[in-house]
Amino acid sequence: MMTKIGFIVGSLREGSYNKITAKTFAKLLPPNYEAVWIEIGDLPFYNEDLDVDGKTPEQWIDFREKIATCQGFFFFTPEYNRSVPAVLKNAIDVGSRPYGSNVWDTKPALVVSVSIGAISGFGANHHLRQALAFVNMPTLQQPEAYVGNVTNLLDDNGEYITSTKDFFQLIVDKYVDFFERLTK
Structure with missing residues (x-):
């Protein structure tokens, strides 16, 4: 049976380092896991007045x-003003x-923050974890x-260097173990 893992990228920019990172993680999933790409850029902002029969936006449905x-999720986030982008928070709210x-x-989650800066999106990573805790998503802790200084981790072709991909593989393997322990 194929396990579907939703991939949600909090950056809408076409050349986003978070998108590059997400694509790299997707390639590292085991054969019985499938990355399901979930678009969040077209979601209208959440408004409870619209969440009633006949008014609920089709995009939300x-x-x-x-x-x-999806049985689990990988979230990839940049850091905007020490927090997550509004589009990502809105997706969680919707x-x-x-x-x-x-x-x-109860769907197991992984949070990855990617930044050109040295502090690696630490604030966004932890803000996202707070929101996921509230919506009852167990999140891999270790x-x-x-992923900081991301531009130093990419080769001339825009691909991650081997040592970074090896680290990403460790994260994916730990997530798969975490996921399987929680869902069996």
Whole structure:
């Protein structure tokens, strides 16, 4: 049976380092795991007044249905002003509402923050973990996935250098072990 892992990237920029990182992680999944790419850029901002029969935006319905098909999630986030981008927080809000219909509930998560700076998106990583704790997503604690000074970790072709990919493989392997312990 194929295990579906939702991949959510908090950066909308076409050449995003978070997208490059997510694509690298997807290649490292075991053969019985599938990366399911989930777009969040087209989600209208959450407004409870719209979350009623006949008014719920189609994008929210489609998003929630796609989330429901995944057994776990990898989140990739840049850091904007020591926190996560609004688009990523909005996706979490849309998936956790209306009250009592949280599609994130109990699905194991991995948080990866990617930055051109030295502190590696530490603030965003931890803000995202706070939100995931509230929506009841157990999140891999170790190894922590902070990717700082990202431009120094890419070769001339825009691919991660071998030692970094080896670290990413360790993270993926630990997540798979974590996921399997929680879902068996």
